[in-house]
Amino acid sequence: MKDIDMIVGPRVPQELLKRERKRFLMPTIFLGTAGLLLLISIFLPYWKLTLYAPQYPNGLVMKVYVNRIEGDVKEIDTLNHYIGMRSLTEAASLERTLSIFMVVAIGLLVIAAIYLHSPAAAVFALPAFFYPFIFLGDLYFWMWNFGTNLDPRAPLSNAIEPFVPPLLGEGKVGQFKTIASWEIGLWVVFLASILILVGLYYHRKAYKPLLEEQLKKEILEK
Amino acid sequence: MFKKHVSRWILPLLGLGILALFYTCGKGGKQAGVQVGGEDVNKVIEERGLTPNDVLAAVKTYLPTGKYDEYLLFSSGGHSGQVLVIGVPSMRLLKVIGVFTPEPWQGWGYSTDTWKVFEEGGINGTTLTWGDTHHPALSETNGDYDGEYLFINDKANARVAVIDLRDFETKQIIKNPLTLSDHGGAMVTPNTEWVIEGGQYGMPWTGEYAPLSQYKEKYKGMITFWKFDRKKGRLIKNESFAMELPPYWQDLSDPGKLVSDGWVFLNSFNTEMATGGVEEGNPPFEAGVSQRDMDYMHVINLKKAAQLFKQGKTKKIRGFNVLTLDTAIKEGILYFIPEPKSPHGVDVSPDGRYIVVSGKLDPHVTIYNFDKIQQAIAEKKFSGKDEFGVPVLDFDAVVETQIEVGLGPLHTQFDPNGFAYTSLFLESAVARWTMGGEWASKHGKEPWSLVDKVSVHYNIGHLVTAEGDNVNPDGKYLVALNKWAIDRYTNVGPLLPQNFQLVDIESGDRPMQLLYDMPIGIGEPHYAQMIKADKIKSWEVYPEIGWNPHTQSKDPDGVQAGQEKVVRRGRTVEIWMSAIRSHYTPERVEVRKGDRVIWHITNIERAKDATHGFALPEYNFNLSIEPGETQTIEFVAKRPGVYPFYCTEFCSALHLEMMGYFLVKP
Incomplete structure (x- = not known):
């Protein structure tokens, strides 16, 4: 068996496929759905920060997507300049440029894993599995980066201590109460991670015997 | 329909107050009435000398804070x-x-x-x-x-x-x-x-x-x-x-x-x-x-x-x-x-x-x-x-x-x-x-x-x-x-x-x-x-930054943040300025005596109510520049001197600091 065959794994004989349809369908469904969810999440908000103060009765909202921030960004920037925070448009610019491509890529890798009938499938699905954690980690990094690098010459630089708003739940900055919440996009990619785990389990169940059988056959032939 | 404007409890409460007042008047005696926040509604009505008709009129016209007129x-x-x-x-x-x-x-x-x-x-x-x-x-x-x-x-x-x-x-x-x-x-x-x-x-x-x-x-x-x-x-x-x-x-x-x-x-x-x-x-x-x-x-x-x-x-x-x-x-x-x-x-x-x-x-x-x-x-x-x-x-x-x-x-x-x-x-x-x-x-x-x-x-x-x-x-x-x-x-x-x-x-x-x-x-x-x-479907802010309310369209002289500039052409100085909480850009404008000044100011805010003013002393100008709006003034800098201009709308905590200097060199 060549290296490439080791990665691709054995093909399933037609009659076996017919006989045990469910066995081979399960990993396809779970991994396929996971890949699809990743692609869909591109269009959904991942994270939301709402700021409340008396003069903003409806709150100020900032919704983070994989490649953009929507909502009252302009107004939040206008307020942030008082404490010397950089414009939100400068945050995570590399991530935002690459994000769509990256998410599509890891989504496709998961789908590709369906066609790999070997342990390599797990390697292909791994980036997608870790993706939501990487997203949150990166988000925290930028919040820390922005919240602790305030311009000391800003009008209110003495009034505000450097701060990092929580990733989830309530915080307080000046007269603002902040509420961070995880949005549908993030839940969707978490769901994808779970589906990947389940999918890999079925994947192993479906293809491991086939692979072992083939290896055994090869050893005997030698 | 007036009920819409009265918070749900005030109306029955005052209704009760009116009834109680009738009752009190009829009896010619005093009686404890409806209490709101430690106050006796009847007593307030009595002390203010209001008739039942007055109370009814008040209930029909009073608008609690945040409620709109019909x-x-x-x-x-x-x-x-x-x-x-x-x-x-x-x-x-x-x-x-x-x-x-x-x-x-x-x-x-x-x-x-x-x-x-x-x-x-x-x-x-x-x-x-x-x-x-x-x-x-x-x-x-x-x-x-x-x-x-x-x-x-x-x-x-x-x-x-x-x-x-x-x-x-x-x-x-x-x-x-x-x-x-x-x-x-x-x-x-x-x-x-x-x-x-x-x-x-x-x-x-x-x-x-x-x-x-x-x-x-x-x-x-x-x-x-x-x-x-x-x-x-x-x-x-x-x-x-x-x-x-x-x-x-x-x-x-x-x-x-x-x-x-x-x-x-x-x-x-x-x-x-x-x-x-x-x-x-x-x-x-x-x-x-x-x-x-x-x-x-x-x-x-x-x-x-x-x-x-x-x-x-x-x-x-x-x-x-x-x-x-x-x-x-x-x-x-x-x-x-x-x-x-x-x-x-x-x-x-x-x-x-x-x-x-x-x-x-x-x-x-x-x-x-x-x-x-x-x-x-x-x-x-x-x-x-x-x-x-x-x-x-x-x-x-x-x-x-x-x-x-x-x-x-x-x-x-x-x-x-x-x-x-x-x-x-x-x-x-x-x-x-x-x-x-x-x-x-x-x-x-x-x-x-x-x-x-x-x-x-x-x-x-x-x-x-x-x-x-x-x-x-x-x-x-x-x-x-x-x-x-x-x-x-x-x-x-x-x-x-x-x-x-x-x-x-x-x-x-x-x-x-x-x-x-x-x-x-x-x-x-x-x-x-x-x-x-x-x-009436009126705007909360102007539709786009750089809006000219006179033409109800984008003003070619409106600016976005970062596009501000001052250009001199002979004896004419043209200024494209932006205003946002709490500063003008540029904040210093210097011309020479006798220059013709054309001054465009754009409010680059998108927040409702974030209006900025622009007052220039001696030249008799005051502008109201509402979010998105661009306004222009033109004048000749007649006398040398220093003219502090400032925002006349209390726009923010640093409103007093929203100013700049217009300097006219001799």
């Missing part, structure tokens, strides 16, 4: 030259729209574009800085207010202004080229094709001299039909025309609606053609113009007049299209109807079938029937002709009825239930009377009869009911526009405020109830219109 009242601001916007039923003043008078809070008349509006509304090179606003007219679609535009006339100089209700700003002031005073406008036709401006005091065409001894020959009366271009939001002068009328003093007008669409009714007085001269032993005007028992209501076939204008049957006078009196008579588009003398209101009923005329010196309202007028015209039932040859329709042939309503009837509006409301100037009251014809079934009362009166304080001029002069009146509320306040308010010196009084007219089965007094300390309002507030 109606907006657009009122003329009289000789303040402005328009007032008032919430009903709370009677809170929401805005004073700058129209014919510069208004620094809105920067109205201080920027290049807004001053241009004043210049275009000038007379022979004189830029006027005040007006006498009389009759606001909301734009209509199919005879119903559509909440898009507001028109108002300036009686003092015969001008009409256009206000765009997307931003509540005046866009145009147009000067009538023929005359110097108007009155019967602004009124609009049911689809706002025409904005009507009736003249007032007879005079030769503007700029012409003729002695008063030639009054009949040389002096003119007139009415103007301004063509409105809804898309552009402007009155179009060369598509408009005037109609020459005898030199009677034309007064109020009202265009027909539904069945009477295409016709215009216009009052007049001084059909005596008195020319005054009390100093020469003649009767003064007040007597001279009131000699005859009848004046003439003018009935104008506007539809046909517009056709004649299209066919080129107008003459150019002072560069303006005029249908002469001779043409009007020859083509049969002008008729007179005798009306009680010194009339003011001529008001078409919501169905367009009846025309109600109030002669201030006659205790009746006179109701004319449009069908009968048409029949009389068709059958040529004339009682004669006036001195100029205009056919006069036979009074008895066209009148429906006359109702004695009281002394000094002045103006009438309507409700949906077949009641009409007429102000009684001399009696200081409002009369409610029933309509006849098809309206009789709605109120089930004796048609054409007086049913109720309420006293108002004092000397009521016009009145207004909710949407009461369009095809779908709401009735419900009535505001009496009283000329005198006398004892209604704490005295504030010899110039007293005018007095607006809110009256509940919701049900025809109970008497009208006076609810609330609102002092108007800015001018003497004349006419007002009340529109359902949700019909």
Whole structure:
């Protein structure tokens, strides 16, 4: 068996496929759905920060997507300049440029894993599995980066201590109460991670015997 | 409906309070009442000396914080030259729209574009800085207010202004080229094709001299039909025309609606053609113009007049299209109807079938029937002709009825239930009377009869009911526009405020109830219109950054953040500045003495209410630059010196710091 065959794994004989349809369908469904969810999440908000103060009765909202921030960004920037925070448009610019491509890529890798009938499938699905954690980690990094690098010459630089708003739940900055919440996009990619785990389990169940059988056959032939 | 405005618990609570008060009064003793936040409601009512009627009125008008009014009242601001916007039923003043008078809070008349509006509304090179606003007219679609535009006339100089209700700003002031005073406008036709401006005091065409001894020959009366271009939001002068009328003093007008669409009714007085001269032993005007028992209501076939204008049957006078009196008579588009003398209101009923005329010196309202007028015209039932040859329709042939309503009837509006409301100037009251014809079934009362009166304080001029002069009146509320306040308010010196009084007219089965007094300390309002507030779709901020409110489009000189610059071209320095909380960019502007300065400022905010001002001392500028707006000023830096400019709107915690230096080098 060549290296490439080791990665691709054995093909399933037609009659076996017919006989045990469910066995081979399960990993396809779970991994396929996971890949699809990743692609869909591109269009959904991942994270939301709402700021409340008396003069903003409806709150100020900032919704983070994989490649953009929507909502009252302009107004939040206008307020942030008082404490010397950089414009939100400068945050995570590399991530935002690459994000769509990256998410599509890891989504496709998961789908590709369906066609790999070997342990390599797990390697292909791994980036997608870790993706939501990487997203949150990166988000925290930028919040820390922005919240602790305030311009000391800003009008209110003495009034505000450097701060990092929580990733989830309530915080307080000046007269603002902040509420961070995880949005549908993030839940969707978490769901994808779970589906990947389940999918890999079925994947192993479906293809491991086939692979072992083939290896055994090869050893005997030698 | 008022329940909507009262938080759920106050109403039953105060209701209980009223009951408790009755109970207390009946018993003549004291009793503990409803407690709210440690206070006894009855005790408060008692200590303030309120009657149950007062408490009911308070409950009907009080708006808790954050709740909105159901109606907006657009009122003329009289000789303040402005328009007032008032919430009903709370009677809170929401805005004073700058129209014919510069208004620094809105920067109205201080920027290049807004001053241009004043210049275009000038007379022979004189830029006027005040007006006498009389009759606001909301734009209509199919005879119903559509909440898009507001028109108002300036009686003092015969001008009409256009206000765009997307931003509540005046866009145009147009000067009538023929005359110097108007009155019967602004009124609009049911689809706002025409904005009507009736003249007032007879005079030769503007700029012409003729002695008063030639009054009949040389002096003119007139009415103007301004063509409105809804898309552009402007009155179009060369598509408009005037109609020459005898030199009677034309007064109020009202265009027909539904069945009477295409016709215009216009009052007049001084059909005596008195020319005054009390100093020469003649009767003064007040007597001279009131000699005859009848004046003439003018009935104008506007539809046909517009056709004649299209066919080129107008003459150019002072560069303006005029249908002469001779043409009007020859083509049969002008008729007179005798009306009680010194009339003011001529008001078409919501169905367009009846025309109600109030002669201030006659205790009746006179109701004319449009069908009968048409029949009389068709059958040529004339009682004669006036001195100029205009056919006069036979009074008895066209009148429906006359109702004695009281002394000094002045103006009438309507409700949906077949009641009409007429102000009684001399009696200081409002009369409610029933309509006849098809309206009789709605109120089930004796048609054409007086049913109720309420006293108002004092000397009521016009009145207004909710949407009461369009095809779908709401009735419900009535505001009496009283000329005198006398004892209604704490005295504030010899110039007293005018007095607006809110009256509940919701049900025809109970008497009208006076609810609330609102002092108007800015001018003497004349006419007002009340529109359902949700019909007006105004902007919260301008649609885009760099918006020019005058053109209602993007201004080429608007800037985004980062595009600010200062450019010198010879002796001209042009500045493109941005404003945002809490700084201008640039903050330092330096020029040389004698430079021409063109200064564009854009508010790059997108937040509601984040308006910035711009005040430049000595140069007499103050701008209001609302979120997204771009404004421009131009001037010559005459004297060397240092001029701190600053933001006049308290925009933020660092508002005082929002300033900059304009430096003029010697």
